[in-house]
Amino acid sequence: MKTRKKEILAAAxxxxxxxxxxxxxxxxxxxxxxxxxxxxxxxxxxxxxxxxLLFFGxxxxxxxxxxxxxxxxxxxxxxxxxxxxxxxxxSYYYLREALRTQTPRAVFVEVTGVIYKRHTSFTKVNIxxxxxxxxxxxxxxxxxxxxxxxxxxxxxxxxxSRWNELTADDFRTGLLGYRADDLVGYTCLHEYVPMEGxxxxxxxxxEKNYNRNLxxxxxxxxxxxxxGIQAVFYLAPTVGQLPADVVDDLRAKxxxxxxxxxxxGNEDYDDLxxxxxxxxxxxxxxxxxxxxxxxxxxxxxxxxxxxxxxxGEDSALWQKRAxxxxxxxxxxxxxxxxxxx
Amino acid sequence: MQFQSLAYxxxxxxxxxxxxxxxxxxxxxCLLLVSYFFYALWEPGFLILLLAVTAAxxxxxxxxARRPARKKLLLIxxxxxxxxxxxxxxxxxxxxxxxxxxxxxxxxAPLRLPRLLLPAGISFFSFAVSGYLIDVYRGDVPxxxxxxxxSLFVSFFPAVLSGPIERGGHLLPQIxxxxxxxxxxxxxxxxxxxxxxxxxxxIADQLAILVNTAYAGPEKxxxxxxxxxxxxxxxxxYCDFSAYSDMAIGSARLFGFRLLENFDAPYTSRSIKEFxxxxxxxxxxxxxDYLYFPLGGSRKGKLxxxxxxxxxxxxxxxxxxxxxxxxxxxxLNGVYQVCGALTLPARRSFRARLRISEDSRALAVWQALVxxxxxxxxxxxxxxxxxxxxxxxxxxxFTLAGGVFPLAVTSLGMGRANLLTLALAVxxxxxxxxYGKRLGMRERLCRSVWPRWGVWVLLVLIVLIFGAYGSGFNxxxxxxxxx
Numbered sequence: 001m002k003t004r005k006k007e008i009l010a011a012a013x014x015x016x017x018x019x020x021x022x023x024x025x026x027x028x029x030x031x032x033x034x035x036x037x038x039x040x041x042x043x044x045x046x047x048x049x050x051x052x053l054l055f056f057g058x059x060x061x062x063x064x065x066x067x068x069x070x071x072x073x074x075x076x077x078x079x080x081x082x083x084x085x086x087x088x089x090x091s092y093y094y095l096r097e098a099l100r101t102q103t104p105r106a107v108f109v110e111v112t113g114v115i116y117k118r119h120t121s122f123t124k125v126n127i128x129x130x131x132x133x134x135x136x137x138x139x140x141x142x143x144x145x146x147x148x149x150x151x152x153x154x155x156x157x158x159x160x161s162r163w164n165e166l167t168a169d170d171f172r173t174g175l176l177g178y179r180a181d182d183l184v185g186y187t188c189l190h191e192y193v194p195m196e197g198x199x200x201x202x203x204x205x206x207e208k209n210y211n212r213n214l215x216x217x218x219x220x221x222x223x224x225x226x227x228g229i230q231a232v233f234y235l236a237p238t239v240g241q242l243p244a245d246v247v248d249d250l251r252a253k254x255x256x257x258x259x260x261x262x263x264x265g266n267e268d269y270d271d272l273x274x275x276x277x278x279x280x281x282x283x284x285x286x287x288x289x290x291x292x293x294x295x296x297x298x299x300x301x302x303x304x305x306x307x308x309x310x311x312g313e314d315s316a317l318w319q320k321r322a323x324x325x326x327x328x329x330x331x332x333x334x335x336x337x338x339x340x341x
Numbered sequence: 342m343q344f345q346s347l348a349y350x351x352x353x354x355x356x357x358x359x360x361x362x363x364x365x366x367x368x369x370x371c372l373l374l375v376s377y378f379f380y381a382l383w384e385p386g387f388l389i390l391l392l393a394v395t396a397a398x399x400x401x402x403x404x405x406a407r408r409p410a411r412k413k414l415l416l417i418x419x420x421x422x423x424x425x426x427x428x429x430x431x432x433x434x435x436x437x438x439x440x441x442x443x444x445x446x447x448x449x450a451p452l453r454l455p456r457l458l459l460p461a462g463i464s465f466f467s468f469a470v471s472g473y474l475i476d477v478y479r480g481d482v483p484x485x486x487x488x489x490x491x492s493l494f495v496s497f498f499p500a501v502l503s504g505p506i507e508r509g510g511h512l513l514p515q516i517x518x519x520x521x522x523x524x525x526x527x528x529x530x531x532x533x534x535x536x537x538x539x540x541x542x543x544i545a546d547q548l549a550i551l552v553n554t555a556y557a558g559p560e561k562x563x564x565x566x567x568x569x570x571x572x573x574x575x576x577x578x579y580c581d582f583s584a585y586s587d588m589a590i591g592s593a594r595l596f597g598f599r600l601l602e603n604f605d606a607p608y609t610s611r612s613i614k615e616f617x618x619x620x621x622x623x624x625x626x627x628x629x630d631y632l633y634f635p636l637g638g639s640r641k642g643k644l645x646x647x648x649x650x651x652x653x654x655x656x657x658x659x660x661x662x663x664x665x666x667x668x669x670x671x672x673l674n675g676v677y678q679v680c681g682a683l684t685l686p687a688r689r690s691f692r693a694r695l696r697i698s699e700d701s702r703a704l705a706v707w708q709a710l711v712x713x714x715x716x717x718x719x720x721x722x723x724x725x726x727x728x729x730x731x732x733x734x735x736x737x738x739f740t741l742a743g744g745v746f747p748l749a750v751t752s753l754g755m756g757r758a759n760l761l762t763l764a765l766a767v768x769x770x771x772x773x774x775x776y777g778k779r780l781g782m783r784e785r786l787c788r789s790v791w792p793r794w795g796v797w798v799l800l801v802l803i804v805l806i807f808g809a810y811g812s813g814f815n816x817x818x819x820x821x822x823x824x
Binding site for chain 1: 347756758759762790791793794795797798801802805806807808810811812813814
C-alpha cells in the first residue's frame, strides 16, 4: 500500500514536472514575435480596458496604422492586432480574443482579406501566437489545413528543433514574458518605392470563400453590436486596389450588417496628403511616412464620423509612444530595390 | 501506424488498459482482433495472406500431431505453403530481374512477371511459422490445439511487422496462460518503450539525415565525408533496429508477454562471430537452429563448416532483401567468419609472442574497433541503392577521394550543435551498452520509484526536444520494416 501511494505521488509529481518543463520549453523555443502582426504577447501587456479603438486585418492594418499618430491627432488610444495576410475568419477570432481584455468603443477591420484564399502561408503564425483558449482552439479546428493542427495544439511540433538557434531574446522573453510594444502593434517600414497611378490588383475569384468571408464580417458586426461597439469595415488606400465591383458589393453588403460602417480609404486619397514618390513601401503598404499621414487622417475621420471623445487617461504612456514613433519616423527612408519583398 | 507515432502510443495505451480490464478468457481473442486490425492498417488485403499462412501452418502442425507417419510430408507441405508465399512475394521480382538481365546479355527478350507488393512483415512471420513447424516435426514443441492461441502467436501486433522472430516454445505457453501485465511488467515495458523511442527519434533518425544526404549523391562528397556517413550508418541501423526491438518488447511486456531479446550490445563484440551472437539474435539463432545445424554445423569437418557458414550468411543476406547488394552483404559476413576462423591460430600465437593477454582490456577495445570497421564496410552494401553505388562509396573512402581536409562533415546536412548533441547521445548509448547490463540498470530502475519516473520524464523531454519529428523532418520508417 505504501509503495502504491509512493507510486501515485511520483506519477503525479512527474506529470506536473513534465507539463511544466514542456510549457517552459514551448515558451523559450517558440520564435518571438515583436512586429509584423500576430503580436499577442505584447498586446496582452496592455492595461485592461485601456483602448478606445482596435484595428484588425492583414499587413494593410499593421503596416499602415500607427496608433501613436492617431493619439497625437485625436487623443484616442488604439491598438493594431492584425496578422500577415490574415483572413476574415481569423480576424473574427482575434476580435473575440481581444475583447476578453479590452473594451474598445470602435473596432476597425481592414477588409481586403475578403479576397484572400481560405488558407494562407501565414495561417500557422496567425493562429499559433494566439493565447491558449477557446478562440485559438476554434481557429485551429476551423481555419487550418491538414498538417498544421498538431503544431497549433502542441507548438513544440513546429519549433522543437530551434534549440540550437536560441538567442538571448528567446530566453528573456520566453522566461520573463513580452514587454509592452511602444509602437502599439504598428510595424514600421523605412524603405520606399516611387509609385504611379492606381491599378487593379489581380486575384483569383472564389465565390464560396468570398461569401464565407462576408458571413464572418456579419459575425464581427453582430459581436460588435452585442457589445455596444461601433464596427468599421474599411479598405486601406493602396496603389493596387480591389476591383470596383468587389468594392461596390462590399459596400452594399456591409450596409446591411448590424450598423457597421464601410469606408473606402481610396476615395479620400486626395485628402491624405500622400506623396506617391516617397510614401509607399510597395503597391499595398505605406512606409512610416505614409502610415503617419494615413493614421492622422484616420484619426480625423474617426472624430468626424464616430463622435468619439478622448478619455485623457494614460497620457504619459501615450506621449512616450508618440516619442517612440517620432524617433522611428526620423530615421531616413531608403529606396527599396525593385522586386525585393 | 509506426511505433514512434503518437497514434501508436495512444493505441498501445488503450489496448493495454482494455486487455487489463477483460476477463482472462477474452484476452486472447481481444489481442488477436487488435493484432489483425493493426496489421490491416498497413494493407488490408494482405490480412488475407496472414490468415492463410496461419491456417496452413496450424493444420499442417495438427496433421503432424495426428498422423505421425505422414509427418515429413506435412512438414514439407506446410513449409512449401509458408516459404512458398515468402518466395513468391519477396523474390519473384528479384528472380525476374536477374533472369531478364541474363537474357538481355544473351540478346533475348526479358521475362514478364507480375509486380507484387511486399506484404508487411512477411519475412518475419513466415520465419516464425516455419520455425514452429520444424519444432513440431522434431517434437520439440507440441502442435498447438487452440486456433486462437496459434493465430495470436503468428500475428501478435508488437512482433508481426519486424520481429523479434518468436519461437513456438517460447511465446505459445505465454499466450495459453492468457497473461496480463503486472506492475513490474508495466514498469519494464514503459521503460523499454521509451528507451526505444529515444533511440529511434533522437539518434537513428538524426543519423539518417547525414546518411541519406551522403547516399543521395556520394559522388559529391569526399572520402572522409563518406567514411563518416558509413560509420553513421553502422550506428543508425543498430539504433534503428534495436529501437524497434525495444519498442516491440516493451509493447508486449505491457500485456505480460516476454518476447525474445534481439540485441546484446553487438558493437562491443570482439569478432564477427561474436557479433552475430549479439545482433538480431532471434534471426541469427533461427538460422543456426533451422539451417546451420541441419546442414551439419561444425560437426563435419572444417571445410564443410566454412561452406555451411557461407551458405547461411548468403541466405541471411537474401532474407534481408531481394537484391544482390544484400547477397554480397551476407556473403561478406560469411567470408569474414571463415577468414576469422582460418587466421585465429596465427593471431593467437602472434599475441602470445607479444605477451598480450587475451583478457586485456586494450585488446578487447582494439578487437571491437576492428570488428566495427569490418562491419562498416559490409553495411555500405546494405545501405547502397546498388552494387555500383556501394563500389563508388568504398572506392572514394579507400582512395580518400577529395583529400582529407577540410573534414567538412557539417556539409552532410547537420550543423555543429546538432552533431555535438548526436555525439553525446551516441556516447550515452555506448555507456549504456557497456555498463547497463553489467550494473543491472534496468532492473534497478524498475525496482525504484522516483529515479524511474525521473528517467521517464527525462526521456520524454529528450525525445520531444531533440527528436526528429514534426515540422522539417521526414518521418523515417524503421529500416528493417522493408524486410
